Amino acid sequence: MNGAESLVRTLVGGGVDVCFTNPGTSEMHFVAALDRVEGMRCVLGLFEGVVTGAADGYFRMKGKPASTLLHLGPGLANGLANLHNAKKARSGIVNIVGQHATYHIGYNAPLTSDIEGLAWPMSAWVRTSPDAKSVAADGAAAIAAAKTSPQQIATLILPADTAWNEADGIAQVREDHRPLSYCAQAVEQAARILHADSVHTLLLVTGSALTEQGLALAQQIGEKTGCTVMSETFYPRMARGRGRFSVNTVPYAIEKALAVLKEFKHILLVEANDPVAFFAYPNKPSMLKPNGCEVHRMTDCGENSIAALEVLADAVHATPHDAKPQKFVELIKPTGALTLTSIAQAIACAIPENAIVVDESVTTGRGFFRPTAAAAPHEWLQNMGGSIGFSTPVATGAAIACPDRKVMSMVGDGSAMFTIQSLWTQAREGLDVVTIVFANKIYQILRNEFDNVGAGEPGKRAQDMLKIDRPTLDFVAMARGMGVPGRAVTAADDFNKALDEAVHEPGPRLIEVQI
């Protein structure tokens, strides 16, 4: 077998059996190997931002890495923005990038570029395979690197001759099967702080603490001790909906965040980080905690936060009986005009049980959090890296990971345009994704931030860089162009109906919510 086949067999053997791809000439032997190897599902994207975002979404729902297949430096470059988001979410990805044949690189042919240089900023592990006999072992090392705890992005660069030359066979992945651990002293320290001054203590959680089990433990600890439990502003995945603890998040707006955090003297971090502002603003702090507040790390990403929370709950004598039912906003099917409130209500009513909600609703979605706490149980995925064009690819990958769950992809019109090509892959694969585009015809978050950074009132030319209303984008037409049926709605009743139809019919749908 050649190097490409040895790699594909090593990937499948190592449990990496989905490949999101947009290949080119230098990757043709990898593509050819797909015909000879059973067990690899290859999913084509028409743009690399779709490919890498889908790998992120797949990881978040499946908990194991998919691979990508990208064409040389520019193909990797197109995928970097969503690799950035994946990196910040601690998603594991085996990111495979083709390269010219080793002997061809030095000739500076048109597509030559510094692929390792491009890969490093968004990867934890980068290796260029030197020859065909090394490819399988390098592939196995990439899988092991991607599956490290916490998982991460491993970029394997595959020169064309390492794919077409004869290989030695497949390689086994040396996985680290040790169970996740945590630092007992850090938990003891957390217990001491809660005993001493729980009222002024914030338990700030993310990662595995945002599973149903983790949230339940955090709620017990919070209610038993009187400490506050919050999630970071953005989170990779949160268990939400009826029967689950609805945890508050640190607000995005800096004034609100400072106000919410100002009483705390201690912050206990469960996989979270010392809270910082998303952006800097003139004359405002970068760190959000008040002066004198002490930050203590209880667990880091990649540690066993569930076990640590269980020990902490024991230490503070918290039990499931301490968790009192929360008061939720009532689910109301809205009527009348589309407002930020009625949109949120409609979505809360529509979320079906076990749904995956991918949230890039930006300003329109600021009010979605509370009403959806009462929705049917679901998972909520967010953008951890802030690079827009996140939702539609991540929804695509989540749907590949979980074919039996409905995916709701909520996205602002500005964000949707960065990776709109995702719709085609959704149609091609018949994925159960409802894309809901909030069409307010403006980068509204930038209009807000224009004020926040003290730039005053935008004049005509500045406004022109914020508004995307000229010409009006017709997302229903674009979706149709990519094989996804869609409809536009301008009133709450219509929106309810469109959601109902989209949730109950299989296959992809798009709803353009005209605000």
Place this chain on the structure above:
Amino acid sequence: MNGAESLVRTLVGGGVDVCFTNPGTSEMHFVAALDRVEGMRCVLGLFEGVVTGAADGYFRMKGKPASTLLHLGPGLANGLANLHNAKKARSGIVNIVGQHATYHIGYNAPLTSDIEGLAWPMSAWVRTSPDAKSVAADGAAAIAAAKTSPQQIATLILPADTAWNEADGIAQVREDHRPLSYCAQAVEQAARILHADSVHTLLLVTGSALTEQGLALAQQIGEKTGCTVMSETFYPRMARGRGRFSVNTVPYAIEKALAVLKEFKHILLVEANDPVAFFAYPNKPSMLKPNGCEVHRMTDCGENSIAALEVLADAVHATPHDAKPQKFVELIKPTGALTLTSIAQAIACAIPENAIVVDESVTTGRGFFRPTAAAAPHEWLQNMGGSIGFSTPVATGAAIACPDRKVMSMVGDGSAMFTIQSLWTQAREGLDVVTIVFANKIYQILRNEFDNVGAGEPGKRAQDMLKIDRPTLDFVAMARGMGVPGRAVTAADDFNKALDEAVHEPGPRLIEVQI
């Protein structure tokens, strides 16, 4: 004035008066400064690949750099593929990238990444401005770097506090006004070679030698001495059409290239490079020249090739009288079915005088070169970096540069999907661009390359990664969704009519050629 305003004023003062942009929060002070500074045309793109490709197209037609404005690392990342193409075309661009405030970078907020690391692979000059008082001087240095001969990509990274803090004023650009030169000895050497063995000598030209004047000189030299004149396979810009010397190009297909070059004992390079294969193929050479062939550089990119060709023409006693009229394929308005031949004929007939043709027609366009030699005089722009998603952004920028010329953007369906968002900017700015999408529903070049790399006959799974026919892409619907009127054609008569209408009506149009 603040740093942002000092930069915008420095740009305008330095002749950089067009900014292609997709800004974010960290760039809001730059956007705000637009309201206070006259003379900067800001053009919004909905995706950064549009922004950087437009800057490339602008440079190619205007001969001077535009600026970009991109949002942090991910915004730059999205623009890198077309920066790669621009770099390989030797286009000058002042590439401005926002950054977190200097004091905020260390906090690792979600959008933090290694911006300099991302910039270097596609830039010749990179600088992060350290403070507001340095921004104007750094901007002036970036302009000077972009305008270096040969021109290049200069990336200026602008931390948010350098934009909002108080600056000292604007800075002057220290331009190098020395006239372009060339190496007299290299020209003498070229003359000696032509005297000794012109029949086995190839004059391989690109860059400024592909202007009407450069081509005329090359033709005289070729016809006087009997040497062969060819252009590199791909070229940044070529003067073509009736009355101009139609130069052959080195074929893309490696067997054809090897066959065409096999008789040469000398290759004289005029800005060109020693010819290499676009990709490596098993058991085929990377270098295309035959064994024993000597390569001599006459001029390099950034030298005065016109003057050098004039001296060489004198040395071989070539005059305009030596240039005999070429035989052109007759212009025939096709009828009947759409075939590769009839498509080429229709385009050759339709090209209006002074048009700018941006060519990413890939496999469909392989036969366009000969018939269009007889078209009305026009300029032909090609992709120098091989990263697809080139044509629609470059056409956008070319139209901004030359509002009085019709732009014809020819693109394969696969390529068109990478940067389809360009259509919206074309509609917004009312640009005279006709986008012609060749919809063959397959990455046909990859189907060919699958054979070329010796991967055999693609099976079902491999074919699935090459074909984009499921679902069918409807480009007319997508164009309508972005405000561009379009029509699909399936026969030559329809195509003629659609071209005629699109060429004669102002504003953007799209034609989907269904093959």
